[in-house]
Amino acid sequence: MLLSEVVDASREVGATRSRTAKTRVVAALLARAEPAECAVVASWLAGEPRQRKVGVGWRTLSSHAEPAPGTTTAEGSAPLDVVAVDALLDGLATTAGAGAAARRGALLDELFAPATADERSFLVRLLTGELRQGALEAVVLDAVAQASGAPAALVRRAAMLSGSLPTTAHAALNGGAEALEAVRLEVGRPVHPMLASPGGTLEDVLADAAQRALDVVVEPKLDGARIQVHLDRGADVPVRVWTRTLREVTDGLPEVAAQVLALPCETAVLDGETLALDDDGRPRPFQDTMSRFGSDEGSEVLLSPFFFDLLHLDGRDLLDEPLAARLVALDGLLAAPGHAPLRMPGARGASADEAAAVLERALADGHEGVVVKDLAAPYAAGRRGRAWQKVKPVHTLDLLVVGAEWGYGRRTGSLSNIHLAARDPGGGAPLVVGKTFKGMTDALLAWQTATFPGLATAEHRWGLELRPELVVEVAVDGAQRSTRYPGGVALRFARVLRYRPDKTADQADDVEAVRALLV
Numbered sequence: 001m002l003l004s005e006v007v008d009a010s011r012e013v014g015a016t017r018s019r020t021a022k023t024r025v026v027a028a029l030l031a032r033a034e035p036a037e038c039a040v041v042a043s044w045l046a047g048e049p050r051q052r053k054v055g056v057g058w059r060t061l062s063s064h065a066e067p068a069p070g071t072t073t074a075e076g077s078a079p080l081d082v083v084a085v086d087a088l089l090d091g092l093a094t095t096a097g098a099g100a101a102a103r104r105g106a107l108l109d110e111l112f113a114p115a116t117a118d119e120r121s122f123l124v125r126l127l128t129g130e131l132r133q134g135a136l137e138a139v140v141l142d143a144v145a146q147a148s149g150a151p152a153a154l155v156r157r158a159a160m161l162s163g164s165l166p167t168t169a170h171a172a173l174n175g176g177a178e179a180l181e182a183v184r185l186e187v188g189r190p191v192h193p194m195l196a197s198p199g200g201t202l203e204d205v206l207a208d209a210a211q212r213a214l215d216v217v218v219e220p221k222l223d224g225a226r227i228q229v230h231l232d233r234g235a236d237v238p239v240r241v242w243t244r245t246l247r248e249v250t251d252g253l254p255e256v257a258a259q260v261l262a263l264p265c266e267t268a269v270l271d272g273e274t275l276a277l278d279d280d281g282r283p284r285p286f287q288d289t290m291s292r293f294g295s296d297e298g299s300e301v302l303l304s305p306f307f308f309d310l311l312h313l314d315g316r317d318l319l320d321e322p323l324a325a326r327l328v329a330l331d332g333l334l335a336a337p338g339h340a341p342l343r344m345p346g347a348r349g350a351s352a353d354e355a356a357a358v359l360e361r362a363l364a365d366g367h368e369g370v371v372v373k374d375l376a377a378p379y380a381a382g383r384r385g386r387a388w389q390k391v392k393p394v395h396t397l398d399l400l401v402v403g404a405e406w407g408y409g410r411r412t413g414s415l416s417n418i419h420l421a422a423r424d425p426g427g428g429a430p431l432v433v434g435k436t437f438k439g440m441t442d443a444l445l446a447w448q449t450a451t452f453p454g455l456a457t458a459e460h461r462w463g464l465e466l467r468p469e470l471v472v473e474v475a476v477d478g479a480q481r482s483t484r485y486p487g488g489v490a491l492r493f494a495r496v497l498r499y500r501p502d503k504t505a506d507q508a509d510d511v512e513a514v515r516a517l518l519v
């Protein structure tokens with residue numbers, strides 16, 4: 001398959017807001033791909049190289065992508081094909097050590113020299129992450145189902161269990177439903193975590209559950225970092241830990257590993273939250289927890305793990321069991337004496353009063369709110385469903401920063417007013433829903449000013465347009481209808497609470513979550 005065919009499909013996908021139309025275009029392309037090309041094409045259309053990162057920044061890319069003055073692009077060269085481009089990207093991703101910059105430069109020239117202007121622009125956007133727009137992954141998974149004839153639920157499940165879209169596309173398109181069914185939870189390979197969706201007030205969420213005749217558990221929502229911990233005593237590294245974005249952090253969290261090693265089992269996959277606590281057990285600021293996940297090697301804060309789900313125990317997969325059964329297994333495992341408490345208890349089958357008491361206690365203890373969970377629901381990742389709903393006292397949204405304006409007055413020289421966008425659930429470009437310069441400390445302003453230029457896709461007199469990659473959590477008073485913003489909705493009084501380095505763009509809230517706040 002030629003690169004130009006993928007570029008044309010990508011353009012078509014971008015040109016329509018209809019999710020059905022996008023899915024159709026992607027499915028048609030995947031159906032034409034050769035067996036060896038499926039994984040690559042699926043990955044590109046979801047906005048990511050198969051290699052995920054190739055280690056080349058925007059400036060280097062654009063300097064190589066710019067045709068030398070006087071040369072005519074692409075004429076006379078053989079057209080680029082998908083497999084050849086993927087092989088060059090492999091080369092880029094694995095080039096390291098002395099002389100790497102020069103070798104990368106040569107590979108980039110090899111990549112761009114035969115490319116047409118459209119192909120260059122596609123490749124630059126692919127490699128800088130600009131094409132990566134959360135919802136696209138869901139569109140591509142649906143298209144994989146369409147093109148392979150396998151049920152969409154089976155495709156999504158394989159993606160959750162393998163943690164990899166290319167692997168899933170390859171299995172579906174080459175081996176059909178049978179190959180997808182063979183994708184199982186493997187201890188030692190992280191699965192995509194189940195997500196919570198923003199709920200309204202506790203009363204609303206409970207009333208909604210009652211109406212649907214659901215039994216729920218109300219658990220404190222800890223304000224830390226999501227961790228997925230795999231224990232396998234037979235493995236070289238018995239305990240391994242991943243973040244919400246499936247980044248491995250095993251080496252960085254020995255104290256978490258030690259606690260899990262003390263559990264009375266041979267194999268387990270645990271899902272939970274880890275956070276830094278004060279001596280009196282109150283959560284320390286979120287930044288203290290995150291300091292253990294960044295490049296700040298010197299951080300000496302200790303983290304405490306708390307688990308709220310169990311996906312596997314001693315050879316038994318629990319993912320498809322209802323939460324009620326998973327919690328019985330989890331409580332049984334964690335009840336063994338001899339280790340620190342690893343569970344923040346919630347209230348099961350709670351009455352409205354008991355649920356309110358859990359929320360009150362959680363807030364009094366310094367936590368964020370509660371998560372209300374359907375006790376009958378299996379563990380399901382990918383889409384934010386209503387099986388887990390989070391309730392917080394203030395409305396907060398996780399939005400994408402897509403632009404920043406130069407400040408004035410005291411903020412002259414700082415990138416200050418940020419443009420906030422929500423994901424388009426149809427897979428289109430993020431939709432701007434507001435701006436804010438509130439809630440920023442001087443340190444945060446300095447960080448923005450230093451960080452944003454590395455994400456710039458265009459420079460203007462007023463400021464920068466940014467690749468939609470950074471997720472920022474804002475508090476808002478609500479939302480109102482707007483004729484000015486493309487999603488038809490604008491935030492009311494947004495202020496920055498913090499950046500969320502633990503979240504990727506596809507985990508930002510979508511415009512429906514913003515519309516849900518319309519008063």
Ligand code: AMP
Binds near residue numbers: 221222224244
């Ligand atoms: P948010 O980060 O606002 O999307 O809220 C969902 C996140 O809350 C999950 O991904 C977990 O990291 C975290 N969390 C904290 N406590 C719980 C809990 N008891 N159950 C599920 N998620 C929790």
